Structures are given as C-alpha cells and as structure tokens.
Amino acid sequence: xxxxxxxxxxxxxxxxxxxMTWNGKAFAALRRGGELAAFFILVIVAxxxxxxxxxxxxxxxxxxxxxxxxxxxxxxDGSYLSALAVTMTEILGGxxxxxxxxxxxxxxMVNVSLLERFLYPCIVALQTVPxxxxxPLMIIWFGFGLQSKIFMVTVMCLFPCLINxxxxxxxxxxxxxxxxxAMRGSRWQILRYxxxxxxxxxxxxxxxxxxVLAIIxxxxxxxxxxxxxxxxLILKANFELALDVAFSLIVLLAITGVILSTTxxxxxxxxxxxSGRATK
Amino acid sequence: xxxxxxxxxxxxxAVVARTSAQPQTLRVSNVGLTYSTAEGPVEALRGxxxxxxxxxxxxxxxxxxxxxxxxxxxxxxxxxxTKGKIALDGEVIDxxxxxxxxVYQSPVxxxxxxxxxxxxxxVDVMKLDRKAAIPRARALLTMAGLGDFGGRYxxxxxxxxxxxxxxxxxxxxxxxxxxxxxxxxxxxAMNRELLTLELQRIWMESRKTVVFITHxxxxxxxxxxxxxxMSARPGQIIEIVQNPSPxxxxxxxxxxxxxxxxxxxxxxxxxxxxxx
Numbered sequence: 288x289x290x291x292x293x294x295x296x297x298x299x300x301x302x303x304x305x306x307m308t309w310n311g312k313a314f315a316a317l318r319r320g321g322e323l324a325a326f327f328i329l330v331i332v333a334x335x336x337x338x339x340x341x342x343x344x345x346x347x348x349x350x351x352x353x354x355x356x357x358x359x360x361x362x363x364d365g366s367y368l369s370a371l372a373v374t375m376t377e378i379l380g381g382x383x384x385x386x387x388x389x390x391x392x393x394x395x396m397v398n399v400s401l402l403e404r405f406l407y408p409c410i411v412a413l414q415t416v417p418x419x420x421x422x423p424l425m426i427i428w429f430g431f432g433l434q435s436k437i438f439m440v441t442v443m444c445l446f447p448c449l450i451n452x453x454x455x456x457x458x459x460x461x462x463x464x465x466x467x468x469a470m471r472g473s474r475w476q477i478l479r480y481x482x483x484x485x486x487x488x489x490x491x492x493x494x495x496x497x498x499v500l501a502i503i504x505x506x507x508x509x510x511x512x513x514x515x516x517x518x519x520l521i522l523k524a525n526f527e528l529a530l531d532v533a534f535s536l537i538v539l540l541a542i543t544g545v546i547l548s549t550t551x552x553x554x555x556x557x558x559x560x561x562s563g564r565a566t567k
Numbered sequence: 568x569x570x571x572x573x574x575x576x577x578x579x580x581a582v583v584a585r586t587s588a589q590p591q592t593l594r595v596s597n598v599g600l601t602y603s604t605a606e607g608p609v610e611a612l613r614g615x616x617x618x619x620x621x622x623x624x625x626x627x628x629x630x631x632x633x634x635x636x637x638x639x640x641x642x643x644x645x646x647x648x649t650k651g652k653i654a655l656d657g658e659v660i661d662x663x664x665x666x667x668x669x670v671y672q673s674p675v676x677x678x679x680x681x682x683x684x685x686x687x688x689x690v691d692v693m694k695l696d697r698k699a700a701i702p703r704a705r706a707l708l709t710m711a712g713l714g715d716f717g718g719r720y721x722x723x724x725x726x727x728x729x730x731x732x733x734x735x736x737x738x739x740x741x742x743x744x745x746x747x748x749x750x751x752x753x754x755x756a757m758n759r760e761l762l763t764l765e766l767q768r769i770w771m772e773s774r775k776t777v778v779f780i781t782h783x784x785x786x787x788x789x790x791x792x793x794x795x796x797m798s799a800r801p802g803q804i805i806e807i808v809q810n811p812s813p814x815x816x817x818x819x820x821x822x823x824x825x826x827x828x829x830x831x832x833x834x835x836x837x838x839x840x841x842x843x
Binding site for chain 1 (some may be wrong): 643644645662663664665667669671673675677678679688689691692693720722
C-alpha cells in the first residue's frame with residue numbers, strides 16, 4: 288500500500304493548546320470562586336452588623352451567627368443528615384423516574400404522531416395545574432411514606448425533560464438522519480446512533496431545569512404530609528418560632544441545590560464534550 | 568475453463584481492460600422523477616438512462632438544478648423514481664442497500680465519535696463483523712493519509728481531513744458502488760485540487776466503481792473515464808463524453824491539447840463557451 292501523499296500538516300498543536308487553556312481556565316475559575324466567597328462573607332458580615340445594631344428580634348430575623356450555630360448543632364447531632372438522606376432519596380428517585388419517563392415519552396411522541404396528538408395536550412394541561420394542588424392527592428393515594436414524595440417529584444420533573452427531549456430529537460440535522468438511512472438503518476438505529484446523541488445537550492438542559500423543580504416538589508410534598516425529611520423539620524421549626532433553625536435548614540437546602548445543579552452540569556460537560564464545536 | 572481461471576486469478580487492484588463485455592454494476596433505465604409541489608408538479612429528471620461498468624469512474628456534470636442530487640438520492644434508495652428503474656448488480660433498487668457507499672457535500676461526521684468510530688459507523692449500522700472491520704478501517708485511514716488521526720475527534724481536524732474521513736467511511740464496508748455528491752464543494756480551491764488527486768490515487772488502488780457528481784469541468788475530466796453531461800429543468804442527459812487518456816493524470820495534464828479540447832467540448836455542450 289503506497290502512502291504516497293500524507294499531506295496532513297494541517298492540524299493544530301492541540302495538546303499544547305489544551306494545556307495552556309487548562310492552566311488559564313483553572314486560574315480564572317479559582318479567582319472567580321475567591322471573588323464569590325469574598326462577596327458572600329461581605330453580605331453576611333453586613334447582615335450580622337445590621338441585625339445586632341438595629342436590635343432585630345431573633346424570632347423575626349435571626350442573625351447569621353445564630354443560623355450558623357443552628358446549622359452546626361443540627362449537623363452534629365445527626366438530625367439534619369438523616370432528614371437530608373430521606374429528602375435526597377425523594378429528590379433523586381423522583382428525578383430519575385421523571386427523567387426516564389420524560390425521555391421515553393418524548394421519544395415515543397416524536398416517533399408516533401398519534402401519541403403526540405392525544406397525549407401531548409393532556410400533559411400540557413397537567414403542566415398548567417399548580418403542582419401544590421396535586422400534593423394532597425399524592426398523599427391520599429400513596430400515603431405518608433417515600434412513595435408519595437417520589438411521585439410528586441416525578442410529576443414536577445416530567446415536563447421539562449419531555450419538552451427538551453422532543454425539541455432535541457426534532458432539531459437533529461437531517462443530513463445525519465439520511466446518513467443512517469442510506470446505510471439501511473432502522474428507525475431504532477437512527478434514534479440510537481444519531482437522534483439521541485444529538486439531543487443529549489437538550490436533554491441534559493431539561494434535567495438541569497428539573498433538578499430545581501425536584502427540590503421544590505420534595506419539600507412541598509413533605510409540607511403536605513410526611514413524618515421525616517427536611518420539609519418536616521422546617522415546618523416544626525416554624526411552629527416553634529425557632530427561625531434560626533428554619534433558616535439553617537433553608538441554607539442546607541440551598542447548598543444541596545447548588546451541589547446537585549453543578550453535578551448535573553459536570554455530567555453534561557462530560558457527556559456532551561463535543562457540543563458547540565464546529566463540525567459538519 | 569482455463570479462461571475462467573485466468574479471470575479469477577487477476578489480483579484485485581490490477582488494471583483491467585474495460586470492454587463492452589464488462590458486467591454492468593449500475594443500470595439506470597429511462598428514469599423520470601416528478602415532484603408534486605404546492606405550485607403543481609415539477610419534473611426533476613426525464614428519460615435518464617446510464618450504464619456504469621464495474622471499476623469505471625463516471626462523473627455526472629451539470630448546472631445546479633439539473634437533477635444531479637435527485638439522481639443520487641434515487642441511486643441511494645432514499646427516494647423513488649416516478650418512471651423507469653435503477654438496478655445495482657441486476658437487483659432493482661427499491662430502498663437503501665448495503666451495496667452503496669456515499670460521500671456527501673459535507674462530511675457529516677458524528678462529533679461524539681472519534682474518526683475511527685465514525686469510519687466504523689456503517690459496520691455498526693449494517694451489523695457487520697466489527698473485529699474484522701477494524702484492520703480494514705485502519706488500512707483505509709492510512710491510505711487516505713489519516714493513519715495517525717483515528718483517535719481524534721472530527722472537530723480537531725481540518726475540513727479537508729474531515730472529508731477524507733468521509734470517503735474512508737464510504738469505503739469501509741467494501742461497497743460495490745461509491746457515490747460521491749460534490750464531495751469537494753465545501754473546500755477551498757487548493758484543498759480541492761489536492762483531494763481530487765488524492766481521490767484519483769485512492770480510486771487507482773481500490774478500483775471501485777464510482778459515480779461522481781460535480782459541477783467542476785476540470786475535476787470531472789481529470790477523474791473520469793466517462794463524463795455524463797446533463798441539462799437543467801428537466802434534468803436530462805445531453806451527452807456522454809469519453810476520456811481515454813492514461814492515469815495517473817495531473818492538473819497540468821489538463822493543458823494538453825486533448826484534455827483542453829475535451830474541456831472545451833463540454834463547455835460548448837453546456838453552452839458556456841462564451842463564443843456567441
């Protein structure tokens with residue numbers, strides 16, 4: 288075999304490029320993180336100073352230091368972590384179920400127009416109903432245990448996953464579909480080799496939206512009826528006017544939400560590393 | 568008996584003299600295609616008949632709108648002719664087949680697959696033996712000058728290299744017919760000449776039957792055994808021009824008297840000569 292003309296010097300020095308930008312990026316990320324932390328500390332100190340100086344009563348708005356102490360107490364005696372474990376199970380279980388259902392329904396609707404014609408309007412109608420209105424029903428049907436909260440979260444997560452899946456599958460480049468068709472690929476192969484990977488960035492964006500809704504769903508579900516969970520602890524603290532405890536739980540939820548959302552983003556970057564790079 | 572043995576003994580890749588007795592790989596018989604649109608029917612192709620022999624390089628040349636790409640879609644089995652029929656190795660084409668490999672105007676590489684994985688895509692879709700295909704894919708990549716780039720992603724390669732990967736992907740399942748739809752249209756002029764010569768070399772090594780769609784006269788003359796000249800609206804064949812000159816050919820060869828006359832003849836057929 289003659290390798291007559293390996294005319295291939297037209298590739299950039301990729302590894303050099305990546306190393307350079309990686310160092311640059313790491314430094315920029317560190318700096319941005321530092322700036323953000325400084326900003327938070329400034330806000331907390333200002334808040335603390337205002338509450339102490341103005342003499343705001345702790346049952347109206349607790350000082351950040353009190354919230355911090357409550358958070359520390361809750362974490363040490365284990366009550367927060369065992370509640371968080373329950374709430375996280377509800378969030379992750381419902382998110383997984385909702386994503387699975389949303390993606391499957393999206394795939395089904397794109398492929399079977401009859402399904403889209405009849406099922407899609409029903410799901411839109413369901414979507415327009417405030418989910419809080421459904422929560423008591425979930426408790427009646429599935430009881431005070433994990434199940435009712437998981438299904439509540441599922442209902443919250445289903446819609447963003449569904450519409451993003453449909454949009455992603457629809458946006459698939461027709462050249463890519465024809466490529467597989469010309470190889471005598473089946474509908475299933477078109478889906479597997481081209482449509483689902485093409486739709487992955489859309490689907491991940493849908494899941495990222497769903498994460499936030501999942502936390503809301505779990506807490507609302509726990510408010511309406513539950514024996515354990517972060518939502519239950521918040522309700523109890525509110526009844527006792529222990530606002531430092533309530534705030535510490537809200538802070539815990541916020542941290543959880545940020546961690547979940549960042550994790551999803553990291554998975555997205557890993558899975559859709561090619562997204563946004565020019566290829567045709 | 569001894570004659571048959573002699574024919575079989577010819578190693579693949581050897582130059583085989585093409586005579587009218589060569590088996591016809593592709594038979595396009597009196598094909599017509601009419602689209603129905605909101606403004607009424609549009610005739611894209613009319614009475615197109617064309618036979619392509621095994622190992623032959625045939626170009627289809629014509630202005631835009633002459634139905635070149637419609638004809639390609641018919642041969643690919645992605646569309647149905649409204650009249651006539653197309654047969655590949657005697658089998659009427661009524662849908663996509665494994666016997667055809669296609670190269671498109673853009674490489675259409677999947678960005679989440681490496682170059683080698685992209686090249687192996689037909690093997691996956693056609694459920695062929697992947698283990699057996701990997702050495703072949705690597706050999707083809709080396710032949711196309713991409714030997715070191717199998718593990719790279721498409722976005723790490725230049726446009727010309729991406730298109731070469733597209734050609735390798737079309738060859739990986741050893742199709743009987745290679746269809747190329749203006750494969751170099753998206754490249755700059757220099758890359759275009761380079762890849763044209765590269766394609767000639769790949770073709771001389773693989774001796775595939777090729778149908779090459781282009782609107783570049785020099786490209787068609789340089790590469791082809793025969794050039795099918797088409798006219799637009801409706802697309803029909805006006806003339807089929809032979810180019811018997813020996814290979815390998817270069818772009819400098821196009822300045823020879825015969826080649827210049829050939830190009831000029833094609834321009835006159837297409838009414839592009841400027842001599843009115």
